[in-house]
Amino acid sequence: MTSDTTQTGGGSIAIRGLRKEFEGGSIAVDGIDLDVASGEFFSLLGPSGCGKTTTLRMLAGFEQPTDGQILIDGTDVAQTPPHKRPVNTVFQSYALFPHMDVWKNVEYGLRWAKDVPKGDRQGKVDAALELVEMTEYAKRRPNQLSGGQQQRIALARALVLEPSVLLLDEPLGALDAKLRHSLRAQLTSLQRRVGITFVFVTHDQEEALEMSDRLAVMSRGKIMQLGAPREIYQFPRSEFVADFLGVANLMDVQVESVGAGVGRVKLGDFTLDAQIPEGFQAGPGRAVIRPESLHLEEGDLSGDNRLPAMVERVVYLGSTSQVFVRLPDGTSVQSLVTNAVHEEPWSSGDACRVRMPAESLHVLEHTEDHAWSDADSVSKAG
Numbered sequence: 542m543t544s545d546t547t548q549t550g551g552g553s554i555a556i557r558g559l560r561k562e563f564e565g566g567s568i569a570v571d572g573i574d575l576d577v578a579s580g581e582f583f584s585l586l587g588p589s590g591c592g593k594t595t596t597l598r599m600l601a602g603f604e605q606p607t608d609g610q611i612l613i614d615g616t617d618v619a620q621t622p623p624h625k626r627p628v629n630t631v632f633q634s635y636a637l638f639p640h641m642d643v644w645k646n647v648e649y650g651l652r653w654a655k656d657v658p659k660g661d662r663q664g665k666v667d668a669a670l671e672l673v674e675m676t677e678y679a680k681r682r683p684n685q686l687s688g689g690q691q692q693r694i695a696l697a698r699a700l701v702l703e704p705s706v707l708l709l710d711e712p713l714g715a716l717d718a719k720l721r722h723s724l725r726a727q728l729t730s731l732q733r734r735v736g737i738t739f740v741f742v743t744h745d746q747e748e749a750l751e752m753s754d755r756l757a758v759m760s761r762g763k764i765m766q767l768g769a770p771r772e773i774y775q776f777p778r779s780e781f782v783a784d785f786l787g788v789a790n791l792m793d794v795q796v797e798s799v800g801a802g803v804g805r806v807k808l809g810d811f812t813l814d815a816q817i818p819e820g821f822q823a824g825p826g827r828a829v830i831r832p833e834s835l836h837l838e839e840g841d842l843s844g845d846n847r848l849p850a851m852v853e854r855v856v857y858l859g860s861t862s863q864v865f866v867r868l869p870d871g872t873s874v875q876s877l878v879t880n881a882v883h884e885e886p887w888s889s890g891d892a893c894r895v896r897m898p899a900e901s902l903h904v905l906e907h908t909e910d911h912a913w914s915d916a917d918s919v920s921k922a923g
């Protein structure tokens with residue numbers, strides 16, 4: 542392995558009807574189908590207990606599926622023990638050997654790799670350390686390194702074995718917020734350089750949005766939505782995904798006219814154009830709009846997709862402010878306003894009008910899963 546070569550070809554994953562039921566009847570993974578392309582940075586995102594780690598552990602071979610298939614590069618790995626699979630795992634706890642120096646920690650795995658001649662070990666370890674930019678720390682012990690540096694060594698130790706797929710289970714979870722931010726960028730750039738498939742497990746939505754080529758949002762052992770970060774954030778299909786990923790303004794609406802793409806909804810007494818999912822029947826529904834797409838304006842109500850509102854609360858966040866407003870039907874929503882001037886543009890008690898552009902206002906599909914992740918939703922809080 543050299544730091545400037547890109548591996549291509551291997552590392553595609555196909556998961557079919559994967560299920561895991563633990564003794565005692567706890568269903569951790571409830572029949573998931575998933576394809577990950579070779580060289581993709583793919584994330585499994587979801588709240589605690591949704592089945593991310595169990596999925597990863599079945600990929601690694603540490604856990605046996607109750608049902609379903611896992612194919613890596615087209616080969617069913619059901620009978621392949623963990624150490625013979627073309628995958629390696631990086632855990633949240635670095636699990637480095639405290640009595641060995643960095644170089645020996647990285648070399649350790651190679652000692653058991655029968656196909657790596659002893660003479661090749663030095664070059665491979667050096668290349669792995671270079672890849673994670675830790676060459677100068679080769680002689681240090683783990684307790685002489687920061688948390689971030691230890692995680693980079695754990696990465697080098699996994700990469701030195703040249704897996705086709707690297708599985709990462711909340712690898713940044715033990716680090717403080719600032720370090721996590723800088724390591725995100727390093728990890729993404731590392732993945733681009735080595736070109737192998739990364740399957741990354743996290744409950745941190747920002748992390749998944751920033752780093753992934755595609756991601757799957759999981760809840761209760763099922764995949765709720767799968768796609769590129771922008772697609773999932775902008776077009777959440779369910780209330781659960783809208784609410785889990787970022788801040789969602791959720792509103793009760795009556796869907797009046799449906800057609801391909803834009804239809805009409807009633808929010809209280811006001812009629813608005815909105816995106817309606819295909820096949821949606823006229824009747825009650827839930828609509829979502831992100832705070833950065835909900836604009837506050839002064840003046841009368843002329844123009845489309847506008848309705849009157851009252852400012853209730855303004856939360857100053859430095860470069861932006863969250864402005865909470867109450868709509869005529871009683872729903873509380875928020876707008877994210879960029880602070881370009883010295884004074885707050887809005888204060889509580891102000892009358893304003895809200896503009897919700899039709900392309901940003903989406904009616905959600907009907908789903909059975911209304912699990913709430915946390916108290917993020919403004920309409921719940923309001």
Ligand code: ATP
Nearest residue numbers: 563567568569588589590591592593594595596744
């Ligand atoms: P977290 O982010 O908290 O690690 P997760 O999404 O990774 O959560 P899993 O660890 O996959 O979730 O767990 C999914 C479900 O399966 C949970 O309800 C958990 O309690 C259950 N579970 C996990 N391992 C076992 C086990 N060995 N025996 C019984 N139940 C288990």
